[in-house]
Amino acid sequence: xxxxxxxxxxxxxxxxxxxxxxxxxxxxxxxxxxxxxxxxxxxxxxxxxxxxxxxxxxxxxxxxxxxxxxxxxxxxxxxxxxxxxxxxxxxxxxxxxxxxxxxxxxxxxxxxxxx
Amino acid sequence: xxxxxxxxxxxxxxxxxxxxxxxxxxxxxxxxxxxxxxxxxxxxxxxxxxxxxxxxxxxxxxxxxxxxxxxxxxxxxxxxxxxxxxxxxxxxxxxxxxxxxxxxxxxxxxxxxxxxxxxxxxxxxxxxxxxxxxxxxxxxxxxxxxxxxxxxxxxxxxxxxxxxxxxxxxxxxxxxxxxxxxxxxxxxxxxxxxxxxxxxxxxxxxxxxxxxxxxxxxxxxxxxxxxxxxxxxxxxxxxxxxxxxxxxxxxxxxxxxxxxxxxxxxxxxxxxxxxxxxxxxxxxxxxxxxxxxxxxxxxxxxxxxxxxxxxxxxxxxxxxxxxxxxxxxxxxxxxxxxxxxxxxxxxxxxxxxxxxxxxxxxxxxxxxxxxxxxxxxxxxxxxxxxxxxxxxxxxxxxxxxxxxxxxxxxxxxxxxxxxxxxxxxxxxxxxxxxxxxxxxxxxxxxxxxxxxxxxxxxxxxxxxxxxxxxxxxxxxxxxxxxxxxxxxxxxxxxxxxxxxxxxxxxxxxxxxxxxxxxxxxxxxxxxxxxxxxxxxxxxxxxxxxxxxxxxxxxxxxxxxx
Ligand code: HEM
Ligand code: SF4
Numbered sequence: 309x310x311x312x313x314x315x316x317x318x319x320x321x322x323x324x325x326x327x328x329x330x331x332x333x334x335x336x337x338x339x340x341x342x343x344x345x346x347x348x349x350x351x352x353x354x355x356x357x358x359x360x361x362x363x364x365x366x367x368x369x370x371x372x373x374x375x376x377x378x379x380x381x382x383x384x385x386x387x388x389x390x391x392x393x394x395x396x397x398x399x400x401x402x403x404x405x406x407x408x409x410x411x412x413x414x415x416x417x418x419x420x421x422x423x
Numbered sequence: 424x425x426x427x428x429x430x431x432x433x434x435x436x437x438x439x440x441x442x443x444x445x446x447x448x449x450x451x452x453x454x455x456x457x458x459x460x461x462x463x464x465x466x467x468x469x470x471x472x473x474x475x476x477x478x479x480x481x482x483x484x485x486x487x488x489x490x491x492x493x494x495x496x497x498x499x500x501x502x503x504x505x506x507x508x509x510x511x512x513x514x515x516x517x518x519x520x521x522x523x524x525x526x527x528x529x530x531x532x533x534x535x536x537x538x539x540x541x542x543x544x545x546x547x548x549x550x551x552x553x554x555x556x557x558x559x560x561x562x563x564x565x566x567x568x569x570x571x572x573x574x575x576x577x578x579x580x581x582x583x584x585x586x587x588x589x590x591x592x593x594x595x596x597x598x599x600x601x602x603x604x605x606x607x608x609x610x611x612x613x614x615x616x617x618x619x620x621x622x623x624x625x626x627x628x629x630x631x632x633x634x635x636x637x638x639x640x641x642x643x644x645x646x647x648x649x650x651x652x653x654x655x656x657x658x659x660x661x662x663x664x665x666x667x668x669x670x671x672x673x674x675x676x677x678x679x680x681x682x683x684x685x686x687x688x689x690x691x692x693x694x695x696x697x698x699x700x701x702x703x704x705x706x707x708x709x710x711x712x713x714x715x716x717x718x719x720x721x722x723x724x725x726x727x728x729x730x731x732x733x734x735x736x737x738x739x740x741x742x743x744x745x746x747x748x749x750x751x752x753x754x755x756x757x758x759x760x761x762x763x764x765x766x767x768x769x770x771x772x773x774x775x776x777x778x779x780x781x782x783x784x785x786x787x788x789x790x791x792x793x794x795x796x797x798x799x800x801x802x803x804x805x806x807x808x809x810x811x812x813x814x815x816x817x818x819x820x821x822x823x824x825x826x827x828x829x830x831x832x833x834x835x836x837x838x839x840x841x842x843x844x845x846x847x848x849x850x851x852x853x854x855x856x857x858x859x860x861x862x863x864x865x866x867x868x869x870x871x872x873x874x875x876x877x878x879x880x881x882x883x884x885x886x887x888x889x890x891x892x893x894x895x896x897x898x899x900x901x902x903x904x905x906x907x908x909x910x911x912x913x914x915x916x917x918x919x920x921x922x923x924x925x926x927x928x929x930x931x932x933x934x935x936x937x938x939x940x941x942x943x944x945x946x947x948x949x950x951x952x953x954x955x956x957x958x959x960x961x962x963x964x965x966x967x968x969x970x971x972x973x974x975x976x977x978x979x980x981x982x983x984x
Contacts, residue, residue: 327450328520329475370452373470374846393905394842398472402843404771404853408503408518409473 314356315379320347320388321359322398323366323375331398331410332372334359340372343414344399345387349380427535434578435532438539442466443525450522463521466528467538471846474518478541479531483551483569483593484512484797484804491784491795493534495777501527506780508765508773510837510888511590512550512797513541517844539577544585546576546658550592552600553798556719557760557806559752563612563621565595567714568650571705574713575651582658586665587673589658590630597917602799604629604638604919605891607675608657611917615644622646627657627687628679629919631885636676637919639684641691648707652700653691659698660690720792720807725757729810744866745817745828759810761791763803763820764827764835768864771853772838773801782823790816799888800837800876802830832869833877833942834860837888841881841898842905848881850898850905855879855934862935872942875955878913891915893956894941895922896934905931911941911967912959923964925971933974940970 321334322344332340333347341347350356356377363375378395380388390396401409427435442462449459463469467478479494494514498506501523502516509515519527531537540547549569556564572591576582582589594601595612603609609626623645629638645653657675664682666672679687736743751760763783766772775783783803787795790812796804803825808816820826829835836859839845841852856879863869878892882899889895895910907929910922929937942955944966949958959967 324470324474327522329470329473329518331473367456370449370455373456392903393900394472394848397842401473402517402853403851404843404857 314360315377317353317356317379318349318351318382318388319356319359319377319379320344320349320390321363321375321377322347322395323363323372326370326372334362338362342410344410345385345414347388349382349388350377431535432532435535435537435539438466438537439525439528439532442528446521446525461543464542465539466524467541468519468521468524469542469846471517471840471844472842472848473844475521475524476844477516477519477524477527477538478509479514479516479536479538480541480548481512481514481536481797482573483549483555483566484553484799485555485566486787486795486797487793488784488788488795490534490536491780491787493530493536495780495784497527497530498777498780505774505776507771507840508775508797508801508803510799510801510839510886511548512553512799513548514797515840517840542588544587544589545583546572546579546585546589546591549573549576550590550601550606550799552594552596553762553796553800553802553804554600554751554760554806555595555796556717557751557753557755557758558596558598558600559754560598561596561754562614563595564717565593565601565610565612566717567710568595568610568612568623569593570713570716571650571710572654575654575705581655582662585658585662586667587670587675589661589675591654599915599917599919600798602888602891602915602919604917605631605635605888605915606638608654609638610650613644620646623650625653625657627691628676628684630674630676631888631890632674633671633883633885634674634677634680635885635890635921636680637921638676639679639687641684641688648704648710649695649700651705652698652703653695655703656691656695656698659694660687664690719755720794722755722758722807723809725755725809725811727756729757729813732810732813735814739814741828742814742817744870745826746813747870748828748832749830750813753807755807757810759808759813761805761808761813761816762798762830763805763825764830765802765825766829766835766860767824767827768829768834768860769857770860771843772836772856775803779823779825782819782825786816786819786823789819800830800835802835828866829869831874831876833863833872833875833938834869836860836877836879837892838879839881839887841879841887845881847884848898849883849900850881850907851931852879852881852887852896852898855896855898855907855931858931858935859938862939872946873954875942876915877938888915889913890921891919892922893959894938898931899928901928907931907934909934909937909941909971911964912956914956925964925968926975929975937971937974940974941967944970 592606611624625642626638791805836856838852838856842848879896880887891913913922
């Protein structure tokens with residue numbers, strides 16, 4: 309099988325926590341955070357390589373499921389926003405329920421793309 | 424209602440225990456995700472965008488108050504205070520934690536519910552007419568048939584590893600409210616024209632998704648006693664010859680399409696002749712035992728027309744509107760079937776809060792012989808209400824935020840979870856439904872437009888049945904943004920038809936305006952008493968396309984070309 313092409317820099321690693329199913333983000337210290345603002349942003353190929361190998365390793369040792377890297381834009385506040393709308397949803401929560409998900413928990417997040 | 428026997432009970436409990444052990448091993452790390460995934464899917468556990476999701480089977484959509492209350496308990500204790508009714512008469516919880524799911528399954532088992540065969544390549548929850556046992560136009564209650572199929576298909580060893588998932592729907596009335604022609608197998612109860620004996624019309628190969636197809640009749644009349652043997656013959660032909668090489672060609676509709684309905688029928692009939700029917704068909708005693716569970720409740724002898732109801736209607740226009748839209752004729756004089764809309768303007772179609780589940784449970788007990796139904800339109804039904812009680816019921820529904828009087832109208836929209844929840848989605852569905860409902864919120868305008876079904880899916884899998892919507896909306900991705908294709912002319916009933924595309928995809932924010940223009944053509948062109956779908960059939964796509972293209976600018980480009 310062809311290896312999927314890595315998205316362009318800068319990027320972050322996200323996954324679903326095995327126990328809770330919650331979306332989590334890889335941090336600089338090699339742990340996971342539920343707050344996207346605390347995600348490690350890979351701005352160079354070496355860090356991106358590291359995140360990709362951590363994705364494989366943490367799935368293998370059953371910390372998380374569905375771990376993959378996505379390209380992001382970095383806001384003035386330094387927080388990453390995924391460039392694709394699908395992963396933007398993962399960092400926010402259901403757009404029809406602003407009271408649920410990360411958008412409610414971490415209220416500083418940027419709002420959803422309006423319809 | 425059907426009650427679990429000891430065998431069912433023991434089996435479900437054992438299954439919960441097995442799954443608890445599997446979850447424990449997963450959490451300890453002795454099962455990998457690749458090993459665990461098929462096990463969790465066998466118990467209805469998916470991984471969605473934000474969390475796990477649990478899909479609970481509601482066989483043929485029938486529930487009692489105890490079950491509704493237990494769902495409310497689960498919603499409060501293990502989820503976020505709400506659930507989502509799906510287009511296949513199931514309920515989904517969107518936020519369960521993996522470690523809690525065995526406990527949830529235990530709570531479900533306490534009320535004879537489970538998640539078995541709500542996922543995977545097996546025979547899924549058997550669906551049926553939500554007015555079963557109540558509808559005035561019914562030939563026979565389809566639920567004993569659905570229950571028989573449920574028992575036969577539950578953990579049937581031969582059909583546990585089919586090429587793909589398999590969905591069966593049964594209707595017992597002439598008017599098909601169960602979308603039988605959009606199912607892998609559709610069964611229609613009917614009387615033989617000469618003998619008046621009851622039997623089934625059997626349709627195979629319907630389905631939506633990537634390659635939508637309308638089911639083909641393979642047997643015009645199947646005697647009732649031969650049901651299971653005939654189904655077994657169909658399943659065998661499919662199991663052996665369905666395509667396992669390509670997931671997108673693995674549904675039975677592709678097999679029927681590739682070899683032709685005639686050849687498919689020939690193979691089924693040959694298999695049917697070969698197999699030992701007597702060893703497969705249900706024992707008549709067992710059939711009678713099951714049927715007894717669905718015996719009609721003890722209806723009172725009442726006049727056909729309730730003077731009390733007429734008086735309340737005359738006094739209260741809002742109530743009259745509710746009766747007009749949400750109340751359906753019942754087979755028993757003096758009774759009515761009530762559809763409780765889960766499509767309040769601005770709400771997510773099919774979502775219900777735990778408080779509403781409890782209110783529905785109370786009203787089910789008080790007014791409907793402790794029976795409720797889920798419809799594939801994502802609404803709740805109280806099937807057996809005395810007409811004399813309708814006003815009291817309506818008031819109580821109003822107090823629970825459940826009295827929206829829009830059943831069958833333009834704001835009674837079917838929508839799948841889409842990209843707000845679903846990991847497979849390519850675009851959102853719920854906000855589109857909300858935006859359309861808000862645009863058409865005015866009740867007088869809804870009444871003026873009349874019956875019109877909009878159905879929305881967030882990807883080509885078509886869980887929102889958009890192909891068979893009078894107006895269908897399919898959310899896709901185009902150049903990194905959400906994009907919506909509009910189809911027209913679909914129909915999910917006995918006149919089943921697939922909608923056709925009106926033109927190129929449009930942005931989400933333009934969808935309400937597109938619907939507006941389609942509706943404007945209908946209002947301008949309709950004949951006296953002609954409903955939307957009939958007008959579309961008569962007029963063809965032409966005028967609607969032209970109106971749609973004024974929105975997309977295609978007209979100008981065509982004119983210039
Ligand atoms: C991520 C979690 C998923 C969600 C939220 C979801 C949601 C739904 C819903 C609400 C329905 C209608 C209802 C029902 O069976 O009760 C449905 C059916 C369906 N699902 Fe999913 N689903 C998910 C996973 C899948 C998967 C893994 C597939 C397969 C690739 C799939 C393909 C379909 C198709 C094709 C239908 C029905 C269309 C038809 O044949 O009539 N879904 N899904
Ligand atoms: S149609 Fe697609 S987006 Fe909608 S629920 Fe089904 S799989 Fe998900």
